[in-house]
Amino acid sequence: MNNTKSSNSKINEDKKNFKEEEKPTILGRRVKNLREAQGFSTAELAKKIEKSKATVVMYETGSRFPQIKDVHILAKVLNTSTSYLIGETDLPSPALTKNDAKSLVELIKIHVDSNNLKKRDQDILNKLEELIKTTEKII
Numbered sequence: 001m002n003n004t005k006s007s008n009s010k011i012n013e014d015k016k017n018f019k020e021e022e023k024p025t026i027l028g029r030r031v032k033n034l035r036e037a038q039g040f041s042t043a044e045l046a047k048k049i050e051k052s053k054a055t056v057v058m059y060e061t062g063s064r065f066p067q068i069k070d071v072h073i074l075a076k077v078l079n080t081s082t083s084y085l086i087g088e089t090d091l092p093s094p095a096l097t098k099n100d101a102k103s104l105v106e107l108i109k110i111h112v113d114s115n116n117l118k119k120r121d122q123d124i125l126n127k128l129e130e131l132i133k134t135t136e137k138i139i
Contacts, residue, residue, distance in 0.1 A: 025062040026087035027071070032060040034078040034092065048077045101132045 035045050035056075042060070046053045049070065058064035059074075066074060075082045075094070083089045105128055117125070 027065065027085050028060040028062040030080075030085050030087075030092075031056075031074060031078065034080060035060075038078065045077070049073050101128070105129050105132065 031045075035042070040048070042056045043053045046056045049056070050073075051070070055064065059066055071082050071085055075085055078085075079094065080092045081089070081094045084092045084094075105125065108125060
């Protein structure tokens, strides 16, 4: 019986320590900051994500948390990652796709004379190119 009481006490303590409002608050603050930075009103963002203005306000204030599919839509519309919106990363820029990375390497090669690069910089460019090739094989 003592183990059950101790176990229940631990669960209740964990519940107190878990701040359920923390993630919606992070998401809400980030949605609002990104929306404002991109010059959208709440009504404009609502239209883009096919929700009501009131829903966007609830997301931003943390009184409502969007469904997973809506977090993905918000990320796409706000040009960020879902990881940034929910607080898993502090980097608001979405990750590069394979095509973005390939284009970046090609642009660097076009605009930089490889012969004038320092050995270290040339090595970095070569490693980046290899990483892209390797990633393509895995995926």
